[in-house]
Amino acid sequence: MTQTNTPPDTAPSDAAPADWTPRIVAFVCNWCTYAGADLAGTSRLQYAANVRIIKLPCTGRIDPMFILKAFEQGADAVLVSGCHPGDCHYTSGNYHARRRWGLFRQLLEFTGIDPQRLFFSWVSAAEGQKFADLINQVTDEVRQAGPFDPTNPARKQPWT
Numbered sequence: 001m002t003q004t005n006t007p008p009d010t011a012p013s014d015a016a017p018a019d020w021t022p023r024i025v026a027f028v029c030n031w032c033t034y035a036g037a038d039l040a041g042t043s044r045l046q047y048a049a050n051v052r053i054i055k056l057p058c059t060g061r062i063d064p065m066f067i068l069k070a071f072e073q074g075a076d077a078v079l080v081s082g083c084h085p086g087d088c089h090y091t092s093g094n095y096h097a098r099r100r101w102g103l104f105r106q107l108l109e110f111t112g113i114d115p116q117r118l119f120f121s122w123v124s125a126a127e128g129q130k131f132a133d134l135i136n137q138v139t140d141e142v143r144q145a146g147p148f149d150p151t152n153p154a155r156k157q158p159w160t
Contacts, residue, residue, distance in 0.1 A: 022077060022142040024051045025070040026135075027062050029082030031089040032124045039128030047132035048139040051079070058082065060093025064104050067118065068111070076148040077117045079138055081131075084122040094122070116141075117148060 028034045034055045040047060056062055059082030070078050080101065088094040098120075105115040119138050123131050 035125035
């Protein structure tokens with residue numbers, strides 16, 4: 001009887017199927033990034049449609065557990081985007097967010113999630129083209145990295 005299975009010491013291919021589409025969750029500020037996304041849509045700018053936008057009042061109000069939950073529920077990457085520093089509608093929310101995310105990256109590494117699957121950007125309400133470019137860039141980077149598998153014990157390996 002011949003065995004057709006791969007030997008246990010052979011790693012499976014990390015290449016994603018050609019028809020695979022990354023699942024990206026975007027937590028965005030209501031006042032700037034969401035308005036920028038709206039501008040991109042009303043301007044009929046083309047960008048990848050695989051991003052699910054979750055609108056929040058401010059990036060300073062994003063609980064880090066939201067991001068962990070997004071990965072747990074199958075997101076391949078998470079994008080956090082809000083007002084430019086100094087332009088927050090809540091005075092200093094984006095400064096709080098920026099400080100928090102510096103520490104949060106260490107938590108991601110500790111949990112085994114590659115911090116390069118978490119993206120941050122500042123997009124104003126007048127930057128529809130920047131929003132479209134950002135979505136396309138994030139989608140391309142995640143597509144190159146392949147699917148995120150939270151049960152994969154090798155998930156700590158950085159993207160190469």
